[in-house]
Amino acid sequence: MYRKILTFKEAEEGSYLAEWSNLKCLVVDETDRMVEEGYFSELTDILNKIHEAADKEKLQTLVFSATLTFAKAQDVAEEEKKKAKELSAHQKIQRLIKLTGLRENKHKVIDLTRQMGTAGCLVEARINCGNLVEKDTALVYLLNRYPGRTMVFVNSVDAARRLHHILNAINIDPMILHAKMIQKQRLRNLEKFAESKNAVLIATDVAARGLDIQGIDHVIHYQVPKKVEIYIHRSGRTARASHRGLTVVLVDPQSRQFYMKLCKGLNRMQDLDIFPIDFEPLMIAIKKRVRLASEIDSLEFRCKKIKMSESWFEKAAREADLDYDETRSREMGGLNLEVDEMIRKSRQLQSQLRSELSAPLPRSDGSDSMRTKYITAEIVSRLRAVGDNAIDVLNQKIEDTKEWKRKNRKATKTDEMNSMKKSLKNSQKNKDRLAEKQRQAKMVKFSMANSLDDNK
Structure with a gap:
């Protein structure tokens, strides 16, 4: 990346890289990433050079980003950094306009961001894990139970290497992608991953942006990202172009605080749904x-x-x-x-x-446990009843849970009504008994009065 920037900056006069007067369209992608990583000082020089040389009336500038946030402002005082974190959405866009050189009064902002930040076709879930072995087991369970093109994200190179070693040991052959690999090896692994429908790619956040690989079925956050923006970009590798996609977060006690922070940043009032472990023998x-x-x-x-x-x-x-x-x-x-x-x-x-x-x-x-000579309609029905699509299984579990809660609420309401009726019935019986005792007492009193009159 840095070599490419230097190529633009050090282009000699007469080179096509130094001639911008006829430029018609300028596209800047992942702007927030460039700011975070500190590339913006060099990029600013390039953008200024382009805007100075190009015809501003004819130049169209397009800026794209999935997360318009500036987590780390560069070249500003600490006080300004703190203020930058508290910018509103409008202020962030205004700052972006200034940084990229858009026209102050003639720009258009098209905001397609959902309130929850993620794509509309994305299905999100979590699996709670008590320790590292449970987390590894949950990951391998998902890879075996629901085959498909899957990306597994981790937060560090060491975690990627460890996970790659463990999966290899149990006969899962994943690809790996991280910043310490040479570019040639990265591209080779990406090609292998894109060619296979059931491939697994273990990656750090170097693969969270800029990759458009068709048909990624699942994204698994083996380690909870520490920023909401990272989660959005990781999850954005699936559910692209209106296709369904699943993202699963593996939450252990050490990452619980980051998970809670993630939910809050995504404007979630409730936890993500728990992904079902529906086949215990496999687990x-x-x-x-x-x-x-x-x-x-x-x-x-x-x-x-x-x-x-x-x-x-x-x-x-x-x-x-x-x-x-x-x-x-x-x-x-x-x-x-x-x-x-x-x-x-x-x-x-x-x-x-x-x-x-x-x-x-x-x-x-x-x-594998059936012992029969003949395939019956019952066996066929039983085999078809087991789903192998992770999203369908999750949705079915959610519907079953909702139905169970509805029935439970109905049963609770019925019990409460029956209890109330019984209470009212007992209360009425008590009233009747009391009335009967009072009536009998009156009769005894009346009888005693009559007896006294007769004696007189």
């Missing part, structure tokens, strides 16, 4: 594999860290022409024993994992 089988793969990854990471520490110390000692003292030699020997023990344990776990992987996973339609 249990996957959890065993994920736990083993996670333990193997942890052991290998610790071994690698110890070996890297040893290599650094040996290199430093060799360059300084120093010999190990007895204490350091014992430390090294102890570390080597620890590494050997971890390698031994890792091999045991790998053997257990291979055993688990040799057995097929349970099928969600139950066809």
Whole structure:
């Protein structure tokens, strides 16, 4: 990106990159991203140069952005940064107009942003996870239960590498994309991802914008984004051009605060719907594999860290022409024993994992457990009843929950009515008993009065 900007800035006179007088249309995309990343100082020079050379009356400037917010204002005082965070939507647009050189009084603003920020065809959900193993299990469950072209977003390169290693260990072959990869490898992985209908791409936020890959079915936020804008752009990789798409946020205790902040920023009065785990046998089988793969990854990471520490110390000692003292030699020997023990344990776990992987996973339609010679209408109906579309399954679960709540409210109301009727009935009985006692008391009193009169 920076090299491309320098190409424009350092274009020699006579070069087509230095001639802007005949420019008819200028398009600036992802403006807020350029401001956040600090590219705007160079971009400002280019835009100023274009507006100085071009015919302003004939030049049409188009500015696009899905999130017109400036999270990090560049080259301003701290007080102005704080004020920038509190800008209204109108103020943000006015600032954008000034930064991009639009005509002050002849511009048009077309705002297609929904109140909730995300696309109208996007279906959103969450899965609550108690710990890291549960989160890994939920991810693998989604990938197995609902195949399709899926992007999995993480917040860091280390998280992407860890997840890539674990998925590879359980025979899922994902692509990976992050900022520390060379451009050629990034493009190769994107091509592979776009070619397969059931591909998985693990990516950092370097892939959250600017990618228009057709037919992405699911976006999974393995780690909750810390900004609303990032969530909107990540989720925008699916549900494009009026097609349906699903985005699922995996929420663990550590990310709960960011999830609550996300809901508030999206103007959500309620939590996202919980995505259903509708086939427990598959979840249990996957959890065993994920736990083993996670333990193997942890052991290998610790071994690698110890070996890297040893290599650094040996290199430093060799360059300084120093010999190990007895204490350091014992430390090294102890570390080597620890590494050997971890390698031994890792091999045991790998053997257990291979055993688990040799057995097929349970099928969600139950066809692997059927024992029958003939296919009946009942079996066909049963197989068709199991949905394999994640959005349809979620919507059905939401409808079932609404129906259950409606019936529950109706049952509660009926119980309350019956309780009230019973209470009224008991109250009436008590009144009747009291009236009867009073009537009998009057009769006794009257009888006693008559008896006294007769005695006289």
